[in-house]
Amino acid sequence: MSDTAITGKDATAATVAAAVSGGKVSALGVVDAALSRISTLDKTYNAFTSVVADRARARAAAVDASVAAGKPVGPLAGVPFAVKNLFDIEGLSTLAGSRINADHPPAVRDATLIRRLEAAGAILVGGLNMGEYAYDFTGRNAHVGPSRNPRDPAHMTGGSSGGSGGSVAGGLVPLSLGSDTNGSIRVPSSLCGIFGLKPTYGRLSRAGSFLFCDSLDHLGPLARSVGDLATAFDVMQGPDPDDPVCTERPADPTRPRLDDGISGLRIAIAGDYFERQLEPVAAEAVATVAKALGATRKVVLPDAARARGCAYMITAAEGGTLHLPRLRTRAADFDPETRERFMAGALTPAAWYIQAQRFRRLYRQRVLEVLQDVDVVIAPATPVTAPRIDQVMMNVAGVEMPVRANLGIFTQPISFIGLPVVAAPLQRPGELPIAVQLIAKPFDEQAPLRVAHWLEREGICVAPAA
């Protein structure tokens, strides 16, 4: 493979790491190439809100020095990555997509997941655009402009991890981190046509991130290859006393068994709720993946519509309460697309919130019963491909509905109970991509990653750079 291919926009993290650790290319060369792409392509994509070039070059030089000295450099040696700007980056204010947080003091240290990726040799190159305070499915942002979809910049990336989707789909970096409360990793993965992993709730530490809705917040990686997702996920696992929700389970590496294929995995299709309110393109994606996997059995996740409603209420109440002090004093500085939703959420009756939390436990029990003899469930990730960037309404199965509220219709009932999900994209030549969700039981990220990897090897789900 040529040096250009290793440092180019199509290179995966695995390709970069192998070349850097083998001394074939320098980490500095890889980082400089990524910074060069950002300086040109991001004028269109608007994925980055900050670039930490000096820091990245210094760390790249350190990686190169370790390689030269024969020291171990980690499985992500020299891999450039970027993070949604709700992750703390030492020396920068953590914006979380807002104007208000620009007044916050700079973070004194990196978020846990950044530190863990860099301990594995990866190199942070910047912070990424996002919907304000993560209350978003579109990738729009009134303060810095919208993230633009590299598959077609006239269309939205999806959100709220819009820059996380755009930066990877556009080949600016091979790996990014996002957050997912109701679908904010899986929606951009679908609309941008890349792989995304929303791990089990509590699996990855959220310490050092600006949370939105503590009960439902997850962090996770986005990438153009399943192997990269698995490697990044593996090095980020592990307990963290700085996040009270983070599991105390030991790390459970997924990479060693990624090539095991789908033999022995019981795969089903989500029926009922997940077959309604979607465009034919989304149904066809599920059918294509199911056919390739030989999956014919349908299962019903009971009460999914109610679960979505309860996720909505918990999000509104926790988000509104979190931001109440800012809503009191700086309402005019909020993004107009979030302000009144946060205000309404701050007024949520306790009875609604508590009932929704109690229902969450019941729904968990009911879904886990269904999953007793199923390892992976296939479901649509979004009901449509990427809407136009300023689109407010969309027609789904003959019904006009708001874009913002409904892009997450299929993701919300899953994150509500913290199940692990891989979003796996189908490319459609000449048309916009769309993904399916591969859903598994709690703490079994291995199963959907194996299925996604098999689909990738078969050429069903792939994610080339735009």
Added chain:
Amino acid sequence: MSKPDRPDIGTFVDAMAQVVGLPIDPQYRDAVIANFERAQQIASLALAESLPDDLEAGPVFRP
């Protein structure tokens, strides 16, 4: 005048905002009310099922 089964959300929003100390500028009020009405519709559907008394929410949710 509001019917008993159609609560006056505007009045609720004004009163509750005062209770929690959230000043709502008149230019935002209609949108706040619209958002709360949507939440109320969702709540009425999502919370229609009565739950057993011994069903507790998880203080730290472990899936």
